[in-house]
Amino acid sequence: MARWAPERRDTMRALADELLQHYSRGRVVVGVDGTSGADAGAFADDLATELRRAGHEVFRASMDDFQRPRAVRDARGADSAEGLYRDGYDDAGFRRVLLGPFRLAGSTGFSTALFDRERDVPFESAWETGPADAILVVDGPYLLRPELRGIWNFSVWLEAPGRAAAEPGAASPTSETRSPRELGAEQLYLRDAAPRTAASAIVDASDVDHPRRVFADSC
Numbered sequence: 001m002a003r004w005a006p007e008r009r010d011t012m013r014a015l016a017d018e019l020l021q022h023y024s025r026g027r028v029v030v031g032v033d034g035t036s037g038a039d040a041g042a043f044a045d046d047l048a049t050e051l052r053r054a055g056h057e058v059f060r061a062s063m064d065d066f067q068r069p070r071a072v073r074d075a076r077g078a079d080s081a082e083g084l085y086r087d088g089y090d091d092a093g094f095r096r097v098l099l100g101p102f103r104l105a106g107s108t109g110f111s112t113a114l115f116d117r118e119r120d121v122p123f124e125s126a127w128e129t130g131p132a133d134a135i136l137v138v139d140g141p142y143l144l145r146p147e148l149r150g151i152w153n154f155s156v157w158l159e160a161p162g163r164a165a166a167e168p169g170a171a172s173p174t175s176e177t178r179s180p181r182e183l184g185a186e187q188l189y190l191r192d193a194a195p196r197t198a199a200s201a202i203v204d205a206s207d208v209d210h211p212r213r214v215f216a217d218s219c
Contacts, residue, residue, distance in 0.1 A: 011211045012050040015201060019154045020054060027105050028135045029151060033143040033195060034158025036178050036186055038205045043158055044139035057131050059102075063140025065113035066094045070120050081184025088185070089140070090114060091147060098136075099151060105132045141186070144195035157199035159214075160206050 006014075019030065032044040041062060048058045067073065068090045076083030093114045101110035109127030116123050142148070144155060189195065196202060196216060205211045 006210060006212055008046065008209055008211060009050070011203065011213060012046050014213065015047060015156065015203075016050040016054055018201070019051075020056070023135075023153050025133050027103050027132070028153045029099065029102070030135060030137045031143040031148075031152040031155040032137065032139040032158070033141060033155070033199075034203075034205065035160055035190075036183060037160040038158035039160075039208070040139040040141075040158055043156070043203075043205065043211070044137050047156070048135075048137045051135055051137070057134040059112060059128065059130060059134065059136045061098060061112040061136065061138045063089055063094070063138065063143065064117065065115065065123070066090045066098075066140075067115050067117045069115070070117075079181050081181050081188060084181055085142065085185035085188045089142065095151075102130075102134075102136050105130075105134075142189050142193070144198040145189070145193045149193075149195075149198045152200075154200045155198070157196050157202050158205040158211075159196075159202065161204070 019028070030044075030047070032040045032047065034040045034043070041064075044060065044062075048060050051058045066089055068088060073088045074080070074083060075087060097111040097114055101108045107129055109129050111123075111125060111127055113123045113126070115121075143152070144157065149155070202214050202216060203211050204214050
C-alpha cells in the first residue's frame, strides 16, 4: 500500500499557518536548527518564502554569519569539538546587532550578518529596517541551547535519520561535508541541550522533497 507523505510546500504551509495562528502581529523571531544532513538553511529559506506568500515581511539570517574570530573559536585547539560548541558563535553580537534592535521595531536598524568566517574579519555594517509587523527567520546550529532557547517565538528542529553520521567519523551520505570536530560538537549539543525537547515543531527531513511533521512522545 502506498504511504502518504506530504509535499515539501505542504509542510511549509502547515508550519507557517501554525506560527501565524499564534504570532500574526508584531516582531516575531523563528529559529530553524537540526541534525547533520538536515539542511536547516534551505528549510529556513523555504519557510520564509511561504511566510512571504502569506503576505508577511520576512528577514533571513544565519548564525554562520555570527561566528567568532578564528583565534577565539580555536582557543581550545583547532580540532576541539567543545571549543566549536561553546566558543564558536557570538551570541552577544547576535543579540546586540540583530535580535535586540529587531525586537524594538520602529525605525531601529538591525544587521543580519556580523562576521565573515572565510576571511576572518567582521562584515562591513549593513543596517536594515522593517515595518512594525515582521518576521525574522534564523537558521544555524545550537540555537536551542539553554542560553538561546528563550529568544524564539517559534522554533523548528529538523531530524534526518539515515542522512547524517550518528557518531564522529561514521560514514553516511552527507558526512563528507562535516568534519569530526563538527560532528563531535553536535554530539555535545544533543547530550547537553536536548534540543528536540525544546522545539515548537519537530520535522523528519530525511526525504528532502517530503519532510513530515513528527511529534515527541508525551510520556
